[in-house]
Amino acid sequence: MLKPFEVIETIKMIQEENLDIRTITMGISLRDCCHSDGNVSRKKIYDKITRYAANLVKVGEDIEKEYGIPIINKRISVTPISLIAESSDEEDYVKFAEILDSAAETVGVNFIGGFSALVHKGYTVGDRKLINSIPAALSTTKKVCSSVNVATTKAGINMDAVREMGQVIKKAAELTADSGGLGCAKLVVFANVPEDNPFMAGAFHGIGEPECVINVGVSGPGAVKCALEKVKGADFGTVSETIKKTAFKITRMGQLVAQEASKRLGVQFGIVDLSLAPTPAIGDSVAHILEEMGLEKCGTHGTTAALALLNDAVKKGGTMASSYVGGLSGAFIPVSEDAGMIDAVVQGALSIDKLEAMTCVCSVGLDMIVVPGNTSAETISAIIADEVAIGVINNKTTAVRIIPAPGKNIGDMVEFGGLLGSGPVMKINEFNSEEFIKRGGRIPAPIHSLRN
Amino acid sequence: MRAVITVIGKDKVGIIAGVSTILADSNVNILDITQTTMQDVFTMIMLVDITKSNISFHDLSDSLEDKGREIGLSIKIQHEDIFNSMHRI
DSSP states (O other): OOOHHHHHHHHHHHHTTTOOOOEEEEEEEOOOOOOHHHHHHHHHHHHHHHHHHTTHHHHHHHHHHHHHHEEEEEEEEEHHHHHHHHTTTSSHHHHHHHEEEEEHHHHTTTTEEEEEOOOOOOOOOHHHHHHHHHHHHHHHHHSEEEEEEEEEETTEEEEEEEEEHHHHHHHHHTTTGGGSSSGGGGGGEEEEEOOOOOOOSSSOOOTOOOOOOEEEEEOHHHHHHHHHHHHTTTHHHHHHHHHHHHHHHHHHHHHHHHHHHHHHHHHHHEEOOBBBOSSSSSSSOOOHHHHHHTTTSSTTTTTHHHHHHHHHHHHHHHOOOOOOOSSSSOOOSSSSTTTTHHHHHHOOOOHHHHHHHHTTSSSOOOOOOOOEEEEHHHHHHHHHHHHHHHHHHHOOOOOEEEEEEOOOOOTTTEEEGGGGGGGEEEOOOOOHHHHHTTTEEEEEOOOOOOOO | OEEEEEEEOOOOTTTHHHHHHHHHHTEEEEEEEEEETTTTEEEEEEEETTTTTOOOHHHHHHHHHHHHHHHHHHHEEEHHHHHHHHHHO
């Protein structure tokens, strides 16, 4: 028989500490949906998604009810659309985004990821068309998320793509100017992108993935912070142990939900992503965990070390709790989606430079960062170049999701709503990087890519 | 399938009667009950077998939650595995 304190602990983690399953994401291969006629291809895409994911939302809700654990999002990721749309001779891929949007609407998921291209070594015809279509696709659709992988440790950095993505981000912001540049919140530029990431906006169904798969992303910064509150002043060994134990418990929830969802949907279980994903809600912040370790404000000296410890302990605790681990796995630091991060920026404790340093030791990268609307495309490209260089050299995933909010200046607040939160406009370096970005070409892969 | 019912709130007369009436009406068998006061809060934990229940899990969950609202307590039913998976290896 379970002990009362165990039952109460679980309930408390869910009710008071915001423990939840952040997302059940169904990955669907669209590789059999290619056709020389775009209309035929789109019909196949729509039919396949709505058939495979017909019960996704219902199964998610049933599990939520039966196990009493909130499952915040049900989502879909698909094969990068550049690979699918390429078979048609259409120039503009916006219609492909629209069909994804309408399929997502039909099955009731809140986001669908995979309006994506992988161009780390160069472009195909389809990649180029897809990237050109991104700004319009993000402004005309609601649920479609887009990502572009511009670098890998094996291939180096495609600086032509880095330059182009700066322009794409600027354009996406302009086309969605009335909502603060919301289009950019649905667009991620990656280095070393994982193929099984369940989290948006960067999710897509990789080409090495099976026909259909269930990936689950957990959350629980609140539960980790509450656990640390009980070991105030203890040494770092104790801090690490406490985080590991909590991460283990959180991940076991994810594993249970993933197995159950995969069983009920008759779909292979892929991975559990061991990420601590914050939300703008009070008590669900990664920044507050770092502050609980003894930092006055997230962003001050010591923040990178605290985050490194947190990220490592989350992985160690989580790995043992799940049979298959993947995706991004680590702590997320999206500024606009984390009440503590927002506060740290507003108070002047957290700068974009410190965030860049933090991305060296945690999962993902410069995430949901709002910069002044007059930031040039070249500067955005240079920010991307720095971030992907960190990923390429350190053999890890990094990403940039940056919003040059039209008409906004440093200190303004931009409201995105829902889980995307609200972001303070951050100061960036005023000196330009234009000549650097203009060079184009590829930055070669680092020496340790030759590991064979 | 086994489930855990938790009742949390201020102690009062008729809690067990209220919950067990619903369970009896739904043909749900009670396997074990423990009750304790944790940090001044009354906590009752019931392990039940719902294999032969004559109503759906959703309806049972709703009627327990309604009962909780009626008597001013939180009453929840959850699949046993959520606790087992977190606390047992």
